[in-house]
Amino acid sequence: MSRYQEIDLSKIHFASVQNRFSKVDSSSFAQVSDNLLDSMPDILKGAEFKEFINRCRLARDSHKTFIIGLGGHIIKCGLAPLLIKLMEEGIAKCFAVNGSVTIHDFELAYFGKTSEDVSKGLADGTFGMAEETINAINRIIIRASEEKLGYGEALGKDILENAPNAETSLLAQAYKYNIPVTVHIALGTDITHQSPYADGKAIGDCSMRDFRIFCEQVKNLNDGGVFINMGSAVIIPEVFLKALTVARNVYGTIQDFTTAVFDMNQQYRELENVVRRPVEKGGKGYYFIGHHEIMIPLLVRELLR
Template identity: 45%
Template sequence: MASRRKRSRGPASTGRLIAPINASDLKTYPLKKRHSKVRVSDFAAPWRRGGSLSKFLATLPDILAVKALRAVVAAIVTARRTGRPVILGIGAHVLKVGLAPVITDLMEQGVVTAVAMNGAGIIHDFELALMGHTSEEVDAEIDDGRFGMAEETGRMLNEAICGGAAAGQGLGEAVGRYINRSAALFPHRATSILAAGARLGLPVTVHVALGTDIIHMHPSADGAAIGATSLLDFRRLAAVVAGMEGGVYVNVGSAVILPEVFLKTVSLGRNLGYPLSKITTVNMDFLSHYRPQTNVVRRPTQKGGRGYSLTGHHEIMLPLLAAAVIEALGRP
C-alpha cells in the first residue's frame, strides 16, 4: 500500500491575535524645539505685473533647486570677481535650441572664460554661421544614405581642420579663424561660439571621438589632422582646468564625452601639482545621467569644493542662470 504524503500545515498557530502596541507612554517634545527643513520665510512670493528680473529671482522659494541655483550663481560671481576661470562645457543640443547668443554674450562680458564642446558642436556652430540653419531630419535621410552628406559642411570643416593642423592650431581655434575669414561667406557668424572665441582670444576647445560626427564620413576627413588638433585642444583645456582653483566648471547637455574629458583634465592637473581642492562643478541637463553625476559633480569635488545638479531644459535653465549671474554682477 502506497504511503500517504503528509500535508504541510505551516507554522503552528496560537489561535490568538497580536495585541496592538500601547502608545500611552509615548515621549513627545514641543514642536518649536524640532529642527524643520521648510520655513515660511523660505516660501515663494506671488508675482506682481511689471516687476523686474531681479525681483522675480528674489520671489523664488529658497528651497531645493533654487538653493542650488543661487549657490551656483554665487560661485560664478565670486570666481569672476576674484579672477578665477568659469569654464562652460556644452553638448551640441545646446546650440540646436538656440543658446549660442546667450553663450557668446557671456564670453564677451567676461563671465565665461573658456568653452569646451564635442565634435558635433562645430557642425551646428558652422552651419548656423554659414546658412543660418542647422539640424537635419535624420529619419528622413538615413534610408537613402543622405544623412550627413551636406557638401559644404564636410568639405569646409575638414579644410579648416587640416589647415589648423598645418598651422599648429587647436581644432576650435582653427574652425573659429576659418569662420572669421569672411563675413560675406558667413553672414551669421555673430552666432558662432567658435568665431567669438577666436575673436576674443578665449579658448574654445573641441573634443572629438572619431567616427561620431558626419564630417568623418567625407573623403576630405584626415584622421591625423583631426586627432592632432583635438589632442592639442585637450591639453589646452587641461591647462585651463589646472588653473581653476576657486573657479567653476559647468557641464551643459553632454552626457558622455565632456564628463570623461573633464575628469581626465582634473587628474592630469593634480598629477602635475595643481591643487584643485576648492572648485565648484555643475551639471545641467533635462535628465540625470551616470557620467555627469559621477565625473563632474561627485569625483572631482570629493577632495574639496562643491558639486551641484540643476535639472531642466537647456532653453530655459541656461538663460535663467545667465540672467541671474548678470544681475548679481550688476552688469548691463
C-alpha cells in the first residue's frame, strides 16, 4: 500500500451533458455540397472563413474599399490573373506591395518567366544579376522620379505600353484601370539594388510618394472597408500600421473595418499589425494559414460569387 494519501473519487459530483455547454454539435458538421462555404463545417477556421467571406461580400455590395497587400510569392505562384479579375469587377481598389512583387511581375511581363535558383546563383555570385531586369527597372525609376510619379505607377505604365505579356501583369492592368499599386521598398532587399544604376535618391523619392498615396487610400477603410495581406510577413504589415496611424492623425476616426492575413505560416507582424492592433477599436481581423496557390483561388472564387 502506498504511503501517500489518494483522493476519494467516489465523492465526485457529476453533471448532465444535457445541461453542459458544448462547443460542437452535429448541426455544425460539414456537408456534401457544390457550394464551397456550405461544404465547410461551422467549426473553428471553417466558421471564421464563412464569417470573413460574408463581411467581404457585404463590403463589396456596399462598394466599400478593398485594399490588398502582397508579397512576391503571390506573383511567383501565378495568381496575378485572379487579382486582375478583382480589379475588373471593381472589387480591388488598391494594392500595396514590396519590391519583389515588382521584379517578378516585370520579368513575367517582359520575358514570360521569373524566379531563379537562388542557391545555385548565390554559390557563384550570379544570384540577382539579370542585366535586363536590373537596368530596365532602375532606368524607369530614375525617370519616374524626374516626372514625380510613384514607383508602381511608373512600372505599370511602362509594362502596359511596352511589354508583350502586359495582359497578365498586375502592375500594367492596375495602371490600365487607374488603380494604385504602391511599392514599399526596403533598400538592400531587392536584386535591383545590386547595380551601379540603382539611384537611392530616385528609389526613395518614388517609394516615399507611394507611401503618401497609400496613406490616402487607407482612410477609405473607415466604416466597412477590407484590408487583406497576402504573403508579406514584414514589409507590408509594418507599412500598413504606419499608414493607418498617419491616416487617423490627418482624417480622424478610421475604424469598423475588416482585416485578414493569408499566409503559409503564422508570423508575428502579420498577427499584430494586421489582425489585432488595427481593429482594437472596432472591426475584426482574421488569419488563414495555407499555401497561396490553393487559398487565394478559393478566396477569389468566393469574392466573385
